[in-house]
Amino acid sequence: MSDSVPTRQQAFSLLKEFNKSESLIRHALSVEAVMCHVAGIKGEDPEKWGVIGLVHDLDYEMYPEQHCTKSREILEERGWPAEYVRAVVSHAWGICSDVEPESMLEKYLYAVDELTGLVTACVLVRPSRSIMDLKVKSVKKKWKNRHFAAGANREVMEKGADMLGMEITELIQVVIDGMRTVASDIGLDGES
DSSP: OTTOOOOHHHHHHHHHHHOOOHHHHHHHHHHHHHHHHHHHHHTSOHHHHHHHHHTTTTTTTTOGGGTTHHHHHHHHHTTOOHHHHHHHHHTTBTTTBOOOOOSHHHHHHHHHHHHHHHHHHHHHTSTTOBGGGOOHHHHHHHHHOTTTTTTSOHHHHHHHHHHHTOOHHHHHHHHHHHHHTTTTTTTOBSOO
């Protein structure tokens, strides 16, 4: 690729090369959708934001102990632009990366990554199993129960919202709205 801008198809092929787990692919699609949604609202490039969202956990299935480190290596070997690589690595700041999110894109990626997991968990316990009827108040109710979706790091979500100068309820709504755009692709349309 040699520092050319990766396409969505190239990003998706790369994701599938390193990830076979349906849940990880659905998570990547969720983050991609939210990033595209936010980019559209903010007047940014939805394809660029989406591509970065799509590959943010590129190395997680095969190299969980080297999360972000292997992603950096893989993306650099494939000639991805430095800005894309930095954004991918910054999403795990304070967890397994020392790259602090600086740009608006990086801050949103950091903020929405964990939140898509919590929203997904909230949908899966609903009778409808559909994100289309999910309300922010339902997510907030589950948020308070630290045993529910315990792997979804609430501190990271709150820190991300703070970085963006947003209330957590506003960020939850943005995530729900973004994920609704791909509800059937991520199995949250009540039909899957």
